[in-house]
Amino acid sequence: MPPRRLLAIAASAALLSSPAIYAGTGNKKPKATLDGSEVVCPLGTFICAPRPDNFALCRPNGLLEFYDPFLSKDSSLRNTAKTFVWADHVESPDQTLYHLTGHVKTVRADQELHADIADYNSDTSDYDARGNVHYQEAEHLLSADHITGNTNNSTGLATGNVRFQMLDSHGNGTAVRAEQLDANRNRYSVATYSTCDIGRHIWEIRAKKIDTDENTGRGVAHSATMNMFGVPMFYSPYMSFPLNNDRQSGLLYPYFEHTGEAGYQFRIPYYFNLAPNYDATLTPRYYTLRGSMLSGEVRYMFPKTSGSFAFEYLPNDQYNDQRITPTSFDTQGSQRYLYKFVNSTSVWPGWSLGTNISRASDQNYLHDFGDDLFTVSTTLLYSSMYLYGAGNWWSAQVGGDIWQNVEPSVPNSVEPYRRLPRAAFNMDIPFWRWYDVGMTSEAVAFHKPDSVEGSRLDLYPYVDADFQGAAWFFRPKLAYRYTQYSLDSGYQGYGFYGPISAGTPSPYTESNPSRSLPIVSLDQGLIFERSTSLFGSNYTQTLEPRLYYLYVPYRNQNNLPLFDTNTMDFDDWMLFAPNQFSGSDRQMNANNLTAAVTTRFLDDGGVERISATFGQIRYFTPQKVQVPCSGTGYSCTAITNWAGSDYVAELSSQLNDQWTMSTEYLWNPNTRKTELGTFTVQRRLGFDGILNFSYRFREGLLEQYDVSAVYPLTARWRLIGDWTYSVMDKRTVEAVAGVQYEGCCVKMSVVARHYVNGYDGVITTLPAGQIGPGSDTAVMFELEFKGMGALSGQTDNILRRDILGYQ
Numbered sequence: 001m002p003p004r005r006l007l008a009i010a011a012s013a014a015l016l017s018s019p020a021i022y023a024g025t026g027n028k029k030p031k032a033t034l035d036g037s038e039v040v041c042p043l044g045t046f047i048c049a050p051r052p053d054n055f056a057l058c059r060p061n062g063l064l065e066f067y068d069p070f071l072s073k074d075s076s077l078r079n080t081a082k083t084f085v086w087a088d089h090v091e092s093p094d095q096t097l098y099h100l101t102g103h104v105k106t107v108r109a110d111q112e113l114h115a116d117i118a119d120y121n122s123d124t125s126d127y128d129a130r131g132n133v134h135y136q137e138a139e140h141l142l143s144a145d146h147i148t149g150n151t152n153n154s155t156g157l158a159t160g161n162v163r164f165q166m167l168d169s170h171g172n173g174t175a176v177r178a179e180q181l182d183a184n185r186n187r188y189s190v191a192t193y194s195t196c197d198i199g200r201h202i203w204e205i206r207a208k209k210i211d212t213d214e215n216t217g218r219g220v221a222h223s224a225t226m227n228m229f230g231v232p233m234f235y236s237p238y239m240s241f242p243l244n245n246d247r248q249s250g251l252l253y254p255y256f257e258h259t260g261e262a263g264y265q266f267r268i269p270y271y272f273n274l275a276p277n278y279d280a281t282l283t284p285r286y287y288t289l290r291g292s293m294l295s296g297e298v299r300y301m302f303p304k305t306s307g308s309f310a311f312e313y314l315p316n317d318q319y320n321d322q323r324i325t326p327t328s329f330d331t332q333g334s335q336r337y338l339y340k341f342v343n344s345t346s347v348w349p350g351w352s353l354g355t356n357i358s359r360a361s362d363q364n365y366l367h368d369f370g371d372d373l374f375t376v377s378t379t380l381l382y383s384s385m386y387l388y389g390a391g392n393w394w395s396a397q398v399g400g401d402i403w404q405n406v407e408p409s410v411p412n413s414v415e416p417y418r419r420l421p422r423a424a425f426n427m428d429i430p431f432w433r434w435y436d437v438g439m440t441s442e443a444v445a446f447h448k449p450d451s452v453e454g455s456r457l458d459l460y461p462y463v464d465a466d467f468q469g470a471a472w473f474f475r476p477k478l479a480y481r482y483t484q485y486s487l488d489s490g491y492q493g494y495g496f497y498g499p500i501s502a503g504t505p506s507p508y509t510e511s512n513p514s515r516s517l518p519i520v521s522l523d524q525g526l527i528f529e530r531s532t533s534l535f536g537s538n539y540t541q542t543l544e545p546r547l548y549y550l551y552v553p554y555r556n557q558n559n560l561p562l563f564d565t566n567t568m569d570f571d572d573w574m575l576f577a578p579n580q581f582s583g584s585d586r587q588m589n590a591n592n593l594t595a596a597v598t599t600r601f602l603d604d605g606g607v608e609r610i611s612a613t614f615g616q617i618r619y620f621t622p623q624k625v626q627v628p629c630s631g632t633g634y635s636c637t638a639i640t641n642w643a644g645s646d647y648v649a650e651l652s653s654q655l656n657d658q659w660t661m662s663t664e665y666l667w668n669p670n671t672r673k674t675e676l677g678t679f680t681v682q683r684r685l686g687f688d689g690i691l692n693f694s695y696r697f698r699e700g701l702l703e704q705y706d707v708s709a710v711y712p713l714t715a716r717w718r719l720i721g722d723w724t725y726s727v728m729d730k731r732t733v734e735a736v737a738g739v740q741y742e743g744c745c746v747k748m749s750v751v752a753r754h755y756v757n758g759y760d761g762v763i764t765t766l767p768a769g770q771i772g773p774g775s776d777t778a779v780m781f782e783l784e785f786k787g788m789g790a791l792s793g794q795t796d797n798i799l800r801r802d803i804l805g806y807q
Helices: 003-017 365-369 572-576 794-802
Strands: 084-086 089-091 097-108 111-121 126-136 140-150 155-166 171-180 185-193 203-213 218-228 231-242 255-259 263-267 270-275 278-287 291-301 305-314 336-348 351-360 380-390 394-405 418-431 435-447 454-465 467-469 472-487 514-526 528-534 537-552 590-602 608-619 647-653 659-668 673-685 689-698 702-712 717-726 731-742 746-756 775-785
Touching: 140 171, 171 203, 203 231, 336 365, 351 394, 537 572, 572 590, 572 608, 572 647, 673 702, 731 794, 746 794, 775 794
Parallel strands: none
Antiparallel strands: 084 097, 089 097, 097 111, 111 126, 126 140, 140 155, 155 171, 171 185, 185 203, 203 218, 218 231, 255 263, 255 775, 263 278, 270 278, 278 291, 291 305, 305 336, 336 351, 351 380, 380 394, 394 418, 418 435, 435 454, 454 472, 467 472, 472 514, 514 537, 528 537, 537 590, 590 608, 608 647, 647 659, 659 673, 673 689, 689 702, 702 717, 717 731, 731 746, 746 775
C-alpha cells in the first residue's frame, strides 16, 4: 500500500476515534424527533393525552450550517467502519508526526470532521485540528477555531468561538472554552444553553460553567442566570436540566394562580427520579390567604405491587372565612390535609389486594382549596380495600367500602352506608355447546349512625343459552333471586330515611325479612345487511330488529330496608336491563316486552360512520315496586300504571375525521313530556383546534348549554374558551377564557376561570342568613421552557377535563 495512503488512514483514525468534546457513547438512548411530530387526538376522545414538546415551529433546518443530513446516524458501526480522508496535502518527516493541510475532511460511520489543518502523533495519540474546525456525529454538532486532545484518554480541549448543538434535545449554545472530560462527559466554560433556534434565543441559561453527562442524560449549570429576551429572570448557583426525554430529577415548571377562597398561590414542584421503578414529586405551595402548604406524590412499581400516594398538608390555616352552612366548623388555626393512597398487590397466583383510600381533614377542604368545577363539585370521597380473586369461570372479592362527605352545604347524614365487610362471588360455567350456568352473590354488613343497620345476603343463580348464527341470535335466561336480611336490634325505631317519631309505624315488621322470586328473560334479534351509497360514498347498511321479553312476579318489598339502592335514571341501556334499581334492596316486577331497531352504516374499512336506534318498553302489568319518597317514610309509594316506557331515540355519526355528532332523546307518551334530551357536536379546526357544542336536558333536574373551543389564531397563538350555562338556575355555572402561545422553545398560558362553588348539577336555595353556593374566580399563569422538563402543567390538566378534545 502506498505510504501516502497509509499516512492518511493513520491520521484520520486518530482524529475520529475519540475527538475532544464531541465523543459519543456506545449505549445510545432513543432519539427525539426534531420536528416534534405527534398523533392528533381522535374525535370523541373524553380526555386526550398531553402533547409532547413540539419543535416543528422552530426554523426549518435550524442546525449549524455545516450539518450533513446524509451522514449515517448509526454510531455502532464506528469500530468496523472504514475511514475516508480528503486533504490537499499530507506529509510526515519521521513517520510519527503527520501533517494534513488544505480542506481536510475525514468520515467514518456517523462521524465527520472538517478543518484547515490537522496534526497527529502516532506514538502519543495526541492530535491538533486548527482553522474552521467542524465536527458532526449522530447526536452532536461542534465548531471551534482550535481543538486539541488525546484519543487514548478520550480527552480534549476546544477554544475560540465554540458553538455546540445537541441533536437529541434540540439544545444548543456557545462557550469560550470546552473540555472533554471522558467519552461521555463534557464541560463548557463561560457558556450559554437554550433549546431555541440558533442565534434566536428567546430564553437561555448563561453560566460560568455547564457540565453535561450522557450517562445520566443531565446537564448542570453553575452560577447560572435564566434570561428571557436578554433580561435576567432569576439566578441560581446550581441549576439542573435534562438533555433528553428520560425522567430526570429537578425543578418543574412554576405555577401561579389566584382564587377567592385561597388568595394568590405560587407552587414550584421538584421531581425526584429515585429509581427506574419509583419516583416522587414534592410541591411547596404558598397561599396568601391561608399560609404555606406542602403537597407531594410518590409512585412505585415492584414485581408484585404498584401504586401511588398523594397528599396535601397545611399545618396552620390562617384564613377566617365565612362557612357555607352552620354545620361547618371554623378552620382558622386548624391543620388541613387531603391524601389518597392507591395500591395493587399480587398476593398469590390469581389473587390480588386492591386499596383505594381518599380522606380529607374536613368537609370544607375541596371547597377551600379546589381550583376548578370538577374538584369543588365532588361531594363524596370514596375509600375501599378488597382482596380480589379470579379463575377461568369464577371471580371473588372480599373487603369493604366507606365514604366521606366533602360537600359543606349538607350534613354528614348524606354519606352512604359503610359496607364493612362485603364479600361477592360470581361464576359462569359453560356446558354443552350453547349453555351456561352461573351465579352472582353478595354478602354485606351495613353501618350508618341514626339509621337502621344490618346485613344482607343476595343470591342470584341462573341458567342461560346463546343460540346464534351469522344473521340471528336467541338468548333465553332463567334466574332465581333470593335476598335475606338480618336487622340489628332497635330496627323498629327507624324509617327508610332515619329515626321516626313516637307513634309512627315503622316499615320494618320483622328482624329477618326476605324476598325470593324467579326472573325469566328472552332476548332475540335479526341482522340484515345491504350495500348502499350515501353522499357519494359506498357503505354497508345493517338493519337490526331486537325483541327482549322480561317476566318477574310482584313481591311486596316495603318491609325491606334501603341500604344501597335507588331508582336509576331511564336511559337507552335500560331497554334491556332486568332491573330498574341499583343495588339489591329492590327488584322490579315485570311483564314487559322491549322492541328496538338499530341501523348502522359501515364504510369499506368496517368503520361505523352512522348509527341510529329507536325503541320502547311495553308494560303488560303495572310497575308496583317503587322506592319510598325521601323524608316521608313509606306512605308515598305510588304504583306506576303505564302502558309503555319513554320512547328512546339515538343518533350518532362521524362521516369524516373533521366532525362527529351524537344525540339522544327520551319522550314520555304518558305525560307527553320530554324526559331527556342531549345533543353534542364536535368539529376539528385545522390541526389542533376544536369546537364543541352540547345541550343537556333532564326533566326536573337540569338544562344546560355548553360551548367550548380551542381556536388557533396562527400557528403560534390560540384562544381557549368554555362556557356552561344553567337554564334552570339562570346563571353561568362555569366560564373559562384564556390565551396560549407556543413558539419554538417556549409555551405560555394565561387562563381565567369563573365557576360556582358547591355545584352538583342543581344550585339549591338555602334559608335566609346562610351563604349558598357562590362563585369563585381563578386566574392561572404558566410558563414552560421546552426541553427543560417533560411534565405537563396544571393548566393543561384542568383544560383537558373541561374541553372535550383539548390537547
